[in-house]
Amino acid sequence: MSQYQAPLNDICFNLFNVWQLDSWWQRQPQLQELIEADTAKAILEEAAKICEQQIAPFAADADKRGAQLQDGNVTLPQHYYTAYQSLSEGGWTSLSGDPEYGGMGMPKALSMMVDEMLCSADIAFSLYPGLTAGACVALLQHADEATRALYLPKMYNGEWSGTMCLTESHAGSDLGIMRTSAKPNADGSYALNGSKIFITAGEHDLTGNIIHLVLAKLPDAPAGSRGISLFLVPKYLPDAGGEPAERNGVTVGSIEHKMGINGSATCVLNFDDAKGYLIGEPNRGLACMFTMMNYERLSMGSQGLGAAERAYQNALAYAKDRLQGRVSEKNANKAEAIIGHSDVRRMLLNIKAMNEAGRSFATWVASLLDRAKYDDCAASLQRANLLTPIAKAFMTDQGFDACVTAQQVFGGHGYVKEWGMEQLVRDVRIAQMYEGTNGIQAADFMLRKVAADNGAVLLTLLGEIKIELAETPIDAAAALESYITQLQSLTAELLAQDSRAQSAAACDYLALVSYVLYGYMWYKNLAALQSGVHSAEFITAKQHTAAYYFSRILPKAAGLLALLRHDSAVIDKLAAEHF
Structure with a gap:
């Protein structure tokens, strides 16, 4: 059976040594009374206990039982109810919520570490609190005060949960052609009609109410994505006291039978004159929803x-x-542990090196969001927006590769359900697809994040990293600096090309930038070993893993640099009928 132990040492190393966030927290008036290193460690330790003891051991059973639909009602694996109750009672569903509405107000960098633990324990289970947290972010930023006061406290405390309803059967990435409509009612609400598919946690009995955030079009809406509005549509309409009362016109049509995350209820939802309430301005719904989607894309990285x-x-x-x-x-007559074999060591080191760099990267992105929020730092927000597609695409690509590689270590046993490896492969596969496929993330990165500002944010970041490498040189810094210089040059070349060529380069370019930035993460790890107290074993492991990354993984950047300098026009040479 698959086991799990939260990597608390590495999590704390990233928070307090690599990024020194405890010192930064203490300089923020909104955080200094809430959080410091000891409090953060206590929170992480308690979260680890829940994940290790109440969720992870039952993930295989949840996968086997799955979400079940009968007579219009969806039931979940039995232990989900007690685990969710523990999360709610412990305040974990409100960890990063606004204290004004009952949230704990913890920084994103801390909550993202808890997100990772929940995903290790059971990705399917993690989606229920995860979608709710994202919905809360959207409501906090875009709903009026009355709506926030009514819905956020119950969503923070776990009584109610949330969803995100975008996709329709004919409208996936192209949301501008959606058909779900919203017509004004006399009381100021709206009547929504239409159908949405692939709605995570769209129907279940885990909470007393489900708050759907739905994209729809008003009668006079402009064509395309500029005509989309956002609506709050509760499963049960609250009464005068704010408690669930009349059932709204939202029903589940079916649940999907999927490759993985079987404990997650992925629903077709039908809206039949469902009463909804406008969130934000008319025809500005996509911008409001992207507040939630960007949150979810970081969660995909987790x-x-x-x-x-x-x-x-x-x-x-x-x-x-x-x-x-x-x-x-010398041991010719005695079998030895397979960790002694070079290829097994290669596979394990590939996973270890990418995991630890990924954890540093996730902490970095989350800390940028915290700086944007608490310092009102526009530059930090720009960098977080730049790096979000990498967190979503590269981290999920590497996550899937790691699970397949780890399965390979088991040989034939990895293909057998009792070891739990095949479930990890199936469960994590979806992360490369939903919340915008990784190809779309790469296009967004290339066209909207890099080309849109002529590379200003990225190139400024790379320049600052080079200065840091020069000021604090360590082993491998010279090699990393060389790759950064080549990346800067290639970026200028790509920016001089047309959007078609840039689109063709997008996936490889995102991977190239990611490998270079992961190199920067390992540089930060090595530099951080000089601060704090670490065991000799921890230091040795970090140093050798970093050496492996710089010698055996970062050189992949050289291949990508060469590939990206070849003419991409060959992609368009073959006519569709010749495929």
């Missing part, structure tokens, strides 16, 4: 990292225990 961490832990334990083959001639 899914990739969380699954990869659990996969690594189990592959490592198996490699140390499994006796097979002979590593050296």
